[in-house]
Every structure is written in structure tokens, then in C-alpha cells.
Amino acid sequence: xxxxxxxxxxxxxxxxxxxxxxxxxxxxxxxxxxxxxxxxxxxxxxxxxxxxxxxxxxxxxxxxxxxxxxxxxxxxxxxxxxxxxxxxxxxxxxxxxxxxxxxxxxxxxxxxxxxxxxxxxxxxxxxxxxxxxxxxxxxxxxxxxxxxxxxxxxxxxxxxxxxxxxxxxxxxxxxxxxxxxxxxxxxxxxxxxxxxxxxxxxxxxxxxxxxxxxxxxxxxxxxxxxxxxxxxxxxxxxxxxxxxxxxxxxxxxxxxxxxxxxxxxxxxxxxxxxxxxxxxxxxxxxxxxxxxxxxxxxxxxxxxxxxxxxxxxxxxxxxxxxxxxxxxxxxxxxxxxxxxx
Amino acid sequence: xxxxxxxxxxxxxxxxxxxxxxxxxxxxxxxxxxxxxxxxxxxxxxxxxxxxxxxxxxxxxxxxxxxxxxxxxxxxxxxxxxxxxxxxxxxxxxxxxxxxxxxxxxxxxxxxxxxxxxxxxxxxxxxxxxxxxxxxxxxxxxxxxxxxxxxxxxxxxxxxxxxxxxxxxxxxxxxxxxxxxxxxxxxxxxxxxxxxxxxxxxxxxxxxxxxxxxxxxxxxxxxxxxxxxxxxxxxxxxxxxxxxxxxxxxxxxxxxxxxxxxxxxxxxxxxxxxxxxxxxxxxxxxxxxxxxxxxxxxxxxxxxxxxxxxxxxxxxxxxxxxxxxxxxxxxxxxxx
Numbered sequence: 001x002x003x004x005x006x007x008x009x010x011x012x013x014x015x016x017x018x019x020x021x022x023x024x025x026x027x028x029x030x031x032x033x034x035x036x037x038x039x040x041x042x043x044x045x046x047x048x049x050x051x052x053x054x055x056x057x058x059x060x061x062x063x064x065x066x067x068x069x070x071x072x073x074x075x076x077x078x079x080x081x082x083x084x085x086x087x088x089x090x091x092x093x094x095x096x097x098x099x100x101x102x103x104x105x106x107x108x109x110x111x112x113x114x115x116x117x118x119x120x121x122x123x124x125x126x127x128x129x130x131x132x133x134x135x136x137x138x139x140x141x142x143x144x145x146x147x148x149x150x151x152x153x154x155x156x157x158x159x160x161x162x163x164x165x166x167x168x169x170x171x172x173x174x175x176x177x178x179x180x181x182x183x184x185x186x187x188x189x190x191x192x193x194x195x196x197x198x199x200x201x202x203x204x205x206x207x208x209x210x211x212x213x214x215x216x217x218x219x220x221x222x223x224x225x226x227x228x229x230x231x232x233x234x235x236x237x238x239x240x241x242x243x244x245x246x247x248x249x250x251x252x253x254x255x256x257x258x259x260x261x262x263x264x265x266x267x268x269x270x271x272x273x274x275x276x277x278x279x280x281x282x283x284x285x286x287x288x289x290x291x292x293x294x295x296x297x298x299x300x301x302x303x304x305x306x307x308x309x310x311x312x313x314x315x316x317x318x319x320x321x322x323x324x325x326x327x328x329x330x331x332x333x334x335x336x337x338x339x340x341x
Numbered sequence: 342x343x344x345x346x347x348x349x350x351x352x353x354x355x356x357x358x359x360x361x362x363x364x365x366x367x368x369x370x371x372x373x374x375x376x377x378x379x380x381x382x383x384x385x386x387x388x389x390x391x392x393x394x395x396x397x398x399x400x401x402x403x404x405x406x407x408x409x410x411x412x413x414x415x416x417x418x419x420x421x422x423x424x425x426x427x428x429x430x431x432x433x434x435x436x437x438x439x440x441x442x443x444x445x446x447x448x449x450x451x452x453x454x455x456x457x458x459x460x461x462x463x464x465x466x467x468x469x470x471x472x473x474x475x476x477x478x479x480x481x482x483x484x485x486x487x488x489x490x491x492x493x494x495x496x497x498x499x500x501x502x503x504x505x506x507x508x509x510x511x512x513x514x515x516x517x518x519x520x521x522x523x524x525x526x527x528x529x530x531x532x533x534x535x536x537x538x539x540x541x542x543x544x545x546x547x548x549x550x551x552x553x554x555x556x557x558x559x560x561x562x563x564x565x566x567x568x569x570x571x572x573x574x575x576x577x578x579x580x581x582x583x584x585x586x587x588x589x590x591x592x593x594x595x596x597x598x599x600x601x602x603x604x605x606x607x608x609x610x611x612x613x614x615x616x617x618x619x620x621x622x623x624x625x626x627x628x629x630x631x632x633x634x635x636x637x638x639x640x641x642x643x644x645x646x647x648x649x650x651x652x653x654x655x656x657x658x659x660x661x662x663x664x665x666x667x668x669x670x671x672x673x674x675x676x677x
Contacts, residue, residue, distance in 0.1 A: 032473060032630050033564075050479065053628070054566075063566070064596030135495075138479050140373075236379040236404075240570030242628045256595045269595045272568075277586055290411075326570050326626030327399060328371035328378045 002171040004186035005193065006160070011167060014183055015045050015092055021182075023089035025059055027052045036091075050137035051095050051318065055248035057105065059091055060122045063245070064269045067118065067255070072262040086122040090179065092129045097143045097316040099130045099155035101248035107310040108251055118268075127179045130156035134200055135207060140319030142210030142332060148316055150208060151201040161197050168193050212332045213339040214303065214313050220338055221304040225296070229341060233299075233334055234291040236327045241272035243321035243329075244298070249314045252278070273297045299334060345460055346393040348526045349432055352458050354388035356524075362430035362456050366404045368397040374483040375471060379404060391432065395485050395503060398465045400620040402440035402576035405429045409450045410579075428454050434462035435516035436620035439653025440576035442520060443616055446659050449579065459522025461530035464503070464511030466490070467621070469630055471506045475499060504534065509634060510621030513539040520655060540642045546635060558636070562603045564629040571623035571633060572609055577616040584608060610636050615644045615661035618652045 006014065018024050019039040026045035028037050033053045039045055069080045102123070109119035133141075133150035143150060153159040157176035161168040168189050171177045180186070244250040254271040257264055271278060273294050280286045288294050306314035315331070322330050353365040369380035369390045377396045381404070382388055412427035433441065438457060445452055471480065471492070478494035485491075488503045504512070511517070512535045519525065546554065569585070572578045585593045585605050592608075594601040610633075617637045624634050644650050648661040 031564075032469065032477065034477075050477075064598070139481055140479075235381050238403075238570055238573040238626065240573045240626070241566075241568035242570050242626075245566050245568050246628060254595060258594055258596075267594075267596050269597070275569075323373070324628045326574060326628070328373055328376040330372040333372055 002177055002180055003189040003194065004169045004180065005189050006167040006169050006186055008165050008167065011047060012045060015039070018090060018182060023087055024092055025056070025089060026092040045092060053246065055101065055246060055320065056091055056094055056098050057101060057248050059126065060102065060119050061105065061109070061251060064267055065118060067266045067268050070264045086125045089126045090129060091126055094128055094130045094156070095318070096130055096132060096150055096152040096156070097148050097318040098248045099128055100148050100152060100316045101155070102128065103155040104249050104312055104314055104316070105251055107312065127157045127175050128155060129158040129160060132159060132161045134162050134204055136204060136209065138319050138323065139209045140322045141208050141317060142212050142319065143317035144205055144208045145210060145212040146214040146313045146315045146317045150204040161200065163193060163196055168197050210317065210319070210332055212335045214315065214335060217335055217338045218304055218307050220341060221300055229338065230292055230296045233329065234295040237274065237291050237295060237329055238326055239274050239276065239291055240326065241274055242324050242326060244272040244274055245270060246320040246324055248316055248318060273301070303335065345527045346391070349393050349458060349460065350388045350391050352524050352526065353382060353391055353430060354385045356430045356456060357382065357385040357388065362428045364408060365430035366401050367391040367432035368393065375466065375468060375480055393432065393460060395464070395466045398625050399574055400437050400440055400576050400622040401431055401433065402437050402444065403574060405431055405441065405455055406444055406449055406576065406579050409454055426454055428456060430456040430458060432460060433457050433519055433522070434460055435514065435518050435520065436618045438519040438521050439516055439618040440620065442653040442656055443577055443618070443660065445656060447663070457519065457522040459519030459525045461527050462517040463530050464507040464514065464517065464533060466503065466506050467508035467625060474501055474506055508621040508625065510619045510624070515539065520653065540638065542635065543638045543642050546639070559603065561632045562606050563599065564631045565602045565606065566629055567597055567602060567605065568628060570626040570628065574622045574626045577613060578609065610640060613637055614640050615648070615650055615652050617641055
């Protein structure tokens, strides 16, 4: 693994230079929000920020994407695919929790049996540059409770660590090493810097405030599908999609056809288990008829079903759902309450 | 305020204990320092969980509708003579009572199904304004003493006055005391500071050229992620199936196409004419900070100027679009 040093004041310039020749997604201030967006010429990438409001999953699994087009012509019906249209890109400034979310999503979209060409295409052509959390940004962070770490390189191609006046850049994967060639001459890192990183890493891990028994509740969930506890969390829920849409790992989708005169397109859009339409069948029957069942689905999917299927919790502990839930339904509390039952 | 909280608890306890209500909807302490959670009390002993403070933000009237309708739905297979009615107690400030008035005017449930514990209100703290006051830094503790607010972030401590961070809809509120109630708690609250400036922002917006207004609308709507938090928290949005989710015909696309998002937002707003009580809940719950109020307030102003009507002001004054008068003005139709 290549380890290099980047001067602090040089990093923004390197990113902007990269953005001249390829698509770069970076966190940018947009009025009151910090959002991942395509870096345009006049935009300044943020290097000092807590985390973005939107999760970066949108770049591999967009909120809306066209899967195919169809049209009526004189020769009959014609179909066209839209696969393989992704362009090489760099996703810069991803927090380690969010970078881990891609590894979790790979389980779903790049399963040995089911391959999602749209997701895989973008994923393969995008290089991910992570920014380690030297100080965990929020008190609502709980990555270490769900198998993550503020310095985790999982899911990253390049991991940047802020050492004060320089960044230590670790080029973790071959894709990351390819990117190194585009970053110009960077001096190699010495052992002292690595030791410094290890020290910061230990401290950051300990500084993560939230401790929830993420793994421990699985056995309770295995046995308690009908437990009265499930009657206690959903009542205040507005059934909006804030938690699922801001979540880096939520990946349920819906497929609809949109037709304008002779042209049609089949689109895939994010679905949300919080919506009453979720799993609604054409007959009008819904196996999850109330918010209670839908909330149980959300909790079970993250902490049981995903663990059953892939031996991983479908939560990276970023805390977005905790911070932005309009009625303060707190997944940390739900998990902790379950562990105390 | 502590005194009001104490009396709210006592009233809730009494109403539950003597069987006047089946459930009380109020607020309880949240897990974040600046949040409360809507809570639902059925056991008189749990009334102690109820709180009343400047962080009680979302309009609770929505839950009254939800509870009564869920109960109704659960009884479809019960013989008509055996069906029961659900009576809901609610901790309600001015705007909440106005929403309840709209439900009653629109015959959603009977007056005897809701028992209103009216509380005087001095406004709630808007999360977004609070966050902006500390430049978006995470708030670790937040305490209110009268009109002084002490906020702690990683960057240090800041003292601000409550008025700086009150919701915009609270600052210009003319109905901070309940318009109807069954039990009133405390003395009436004094008028809010900017009542006279209620439409100032709308007036200024109206002065802008049409392309600038359109640019502002499209810019704000581009932030929307279609999570529907605004619609779902709105007590006046109670349609069983919203037009956005209807599929025969499909009025709005499921994706985030710009025009679909705009259509969702302005169609919802048009449904709010004479029905929006300016409680600010849609603004408060929006995760992306879309300025919905600017447009809703314009409709509110039109409603007042053209029909001399204010949403939910009294049981007698029905929403403008639900009444027909032969002498209705109509010039406005031709002058956008």
C-alpha cells in the first residue's frame, strides 16, 4: 500500500485540478446544508465539515434512475437499454461510516446470484476518497457499535487522515493507486506519521459517544416478531421518508413506468418502508398494513434480516436518522430498549 | 411554564382517571437536547411524562385525526350497535386548536370526541434557526430560563434570547391562545411581537418581478427530496390517499423529476387555501429546509384579503373554498 503526504493547503487545489478532467463529487455548502454534489468550476470543496446531510449512496443508487426506454415507432415497439453509461468519477470526502455503507450495499447489488448492472457500472468506475474522523463529528455517532470505526478504510480506495498540518494519504486499493498518478508528485510518508495516525485512531475510536448493543439484539429479534414492544415505537412516527432517504444503507426501491405519448421509460426510485404504499399489493392487500409492521420491518431489516443474509448490520452508525427525524424517534434508544427487555 | 406543565399533567391524569378520555396526546422529553416527542398517554400514572416547554413544536392535531380514524377502521367488522367512539384528550396551543376547528368544520369527527386541554403559548424554538444561530454546529446541551437560552456546542457556550430563534410563524402569530378549549390552563399569553408584520415577507416577495419569484420557487423546490414529512405532519393533509400516490390516473411521477416535485408542492399548497393555520410544522419537520412558508403565507394573505377569512379562527367561519357565496369576488381570477 502506498502511503503519501499531502500538504494541508494543497489538497483543495489537487481536488479542483482533478475536477477539470473528470467528474468529482465532493461535499459543498449549499445554503444551510452541506451536500455531496458534482464539483463545478466555481465551487469550493469542503475539507472541514462534520458530515453531509445526504448520504453518498445517491451516486451508485440514485433516487431516480432510468432502467430502460421504450417507444412506439412505425416499425413497432423499440426498446433501448441505458446500461454502461457511467463515467469515471471520484467521490471525495466520504466519512468512514458512509464508505462502509458501500460495502454493505455491494452485498445487495453485487450478489453472486443477482447482479445489478447499473449499480456495478457506477461503482466500478468511481474511486472513493475517505476522510477519517479525527474527532467523531456528532454526539449521535455510533459507528463503533455497528462494526465500524472513525478511521475505518473499509469501502475506501484512498483514506485521508488529517494530522494537523498535513494529510496522510493511504492508497488502499489498486483503484486508489491509479488515482495517485493523477494527484501529482506526493512525498512518501515516514513511520513517525504512521505512528501519529495510530495514536489518533485509538483516541477517535474511544471518543465515539454512542454505545448501542447493535449485535446483541439479534437473538431477541429472532424470537420476538410478535412481542408487545413493537406496539411502542411507531405511534408518533409521521411516516415520512426522512430516515430512509437520508440513510446511507437503506436500499429498497420501487419500479414504475412513465409514458409520454409514444415514449416510455421504466424508472427505479427509492422506496421507503415508512410509506403506506410500501409492499402494497395490486389487490389492495398489504402484508404490512400499519406503521407498527413497517417500523418492525425497518428495525428487523437492519439488525436481523441483513445479519441473517450477509452477516452484517445494515446500519453504519452515522446518526442521520437520529438527528433529522422530525419527531425524534431514535434508533439508538430502540436498540438499547430491546437489549434491556 | 413549569406551572403550566404541572397543570397539564394534573388535567391529563384527571381526564384519564375519570374516563373522560381514552388517550391524551401531548409532548414528552426527547433524546436530543432540543427535541420533544409527541407522546400518547393511556395510563393516568404516565401523565408525569408530559412536558410543556419551548421545544414543543409539531402540531399535535394530526394525531387526533389519526387515532380516531385508526379506531374507526378497527371497528369495520364490529356490529354497528356495538361500535365505540374514541375520545382523545389533546394538549393544544392556539394553532393546534385552529387545526382541530378545521377538522370539526370538515366533519372529520364529533366535538365530543376531542377534549382540548388549552395552553397559552409564547412560541416554540425552531430547530433550524437554533442550528443557524450556532453556525450549524451540533448542539450538546440547551437550556431555557425564561427568555434566555443557553446553548452549548463543541465550539463553546452561547447565550441567545429565545426570540432570536422562535419559529417565524410564532413571531407573527395572532392566535397564540387557544380559540376553543374544554379546560384552559394558566392565564392568557400576551400577544406575540410581530403580529402586525404578518405579511411583510409576502408583501416584499410580491414586489419582485415574476421571473425572480419563479426562480425562488424553483430553487426552493429543488431542495425537496420528496420525503413527504411536510404533508404527513400537516393536520389539514388527512386525505386517505394523497393525489401524489394515486395511480389511476397518476397525477405526479414517482421520481425526483423537477416538475414532479414542483407539482407535488404547489398542488398541496393549493389544497391549503383557508386551511393552513400557519403552525409552521411543515417548515419545522422538513429535513432539507425548504421555505414552504413563503408560499403558504401568500395563500393565507389572499384568503384574508379576498374572503376576509382566517383558517380555523372559529367554528362558525368555514374554510373559504368549502362555502359558496353568490357575491364572491371574482376579479382575482383574471389577474394573477
